[in-house]
Amino acid sequence: MMIKAILTDIEGTTTSLSFVKDVLFPYANQHMQDFVVAHRQDPAVASLIDDVRLETGNAVLSLADAIAQLRQWIVEDKKVTPLKAIQGLMWEEGYRNGDFTGHVYEDAVRHLLHWHELGLKLYVYSSGSVYAQKLLFGYSDAGDLTALFSGYFDTAVGHKRDVAAYRHIIEAIGLPADEILFLSDIAEELDAAAQAGMKTCCLVRENQPIDHLNHHWVKNFDELNVMSIT
Ligand SMILES: CSCCC(=O)C(=O)COP(=O)(O)O
Numbered sequence: 001m002m003i004k005a006i007l008t009d010i011e012g013t014t015t016s017l018s019f020v021k022d023v024l025f026p027y028a029n030q031h032m033q034d035f036v037v038a039h040r041q042d043p044a045v046a047s048l049i050d051d052v053r054l055e056t057g058n059a060v061l062s063l064a065d066a067i068a069q070l071r072q073w074i075v076e077d078k079k080v081t082p083l084k085a086i087q088g089l090m091w092e093e094g095y096r097n098g099d100f101t102g103h104v105y106e107d108a109v110r111h112l113l114h115w116h117e118l119g120l121k122l123y124v125y126s127s128g129s130v131y132a133q134k135l136l137f138g139y140s141d142a143g144d145l146t147a148l149f150s151g152y153f154d155t156a157v158g159h160k161r162d163v164a165a166y167r168h169i170i171e172a173i174g175l176p177a178d179e180i181l182f183l184s185d186i187a188e189e190l191d192a193a194a195q196a197g198m199k200t201c202c203l204v205r206e207n208q209p210i211d212h213l214n215h216h217w218v219k220n221f222d223e224l225n226v227m228s229i230t
């Protein structure tokens with residue numbers, strides 16, 4: 001069966017871990033207090049703060065405590081949906097001000113362009129919100145890459161280690177599962193995608209250990225021959 005669509009993770013796959021951990025997360029941590037206080041009356045932000053209260057199980061959590069919780073989740077790299085949504089809103093200011101551009105590996109840019117030219121459908125699945133994904137690719141080092149993608153998925157479809165999330169994505173893409181190739185740097189995400197029937201490939205970009213990996217793996221997109229995957 002030929003691959004007709006590629007679903008890619010961001011952090012560790014198209015984009016360096018360091019850009020996310022050393023640029024995006026510290027920016028969100030540093031600006032959280034000012035951003036939430038300044039936008040607390042905006043319906044979108046007010047509703048996300050309510051979601052933080054729901055997530056913590058404390059309906060009367062104060063604004064200050066909600067901000068402290070959000071900052072703690074950043075430090076712990078928790079993939080909590082309201083945190084991810086607020087981060088997306090905050091990063092927009094950083095991208096627009098030119099504080100940073102979205103890191104996308106040079107080999108990833110080249111192959112995304114090539115696969116798109118070949119007619120493969122490209123999709124993104126990240127714990128970062130869809131809003132944040134579009135910002136990263138829209139303000140990337142290589143310019144606006146958003147036109148390459150046919151769709152974006154975040155934790156609204158489920159968490160990345162849950163098989164059900166991949167089943168939902170397969171349905172949304174509308175292709176047989178085994179015609180979709182999922183790229184990620186995390187074995188548990190690849191396991192879940194494979195269980196849902198997708199083809200998988202692990203990106204081992206920054207010398208992470210690959211013990212007990214049950215998936216084909218490559219160091220970068222140059223080593224990945226999509227047409228040979230059956
Ligand atoms: C999409 S922008 C920043 C990425 C992010 O917030 C994150 O948590 C990365 O998760 P991924 O699922 O792409 O590994």
Ligand SMILES: [Mg+2]
Nearest residue numbers: 009011012185
């Ligand atoms: Mg990743």
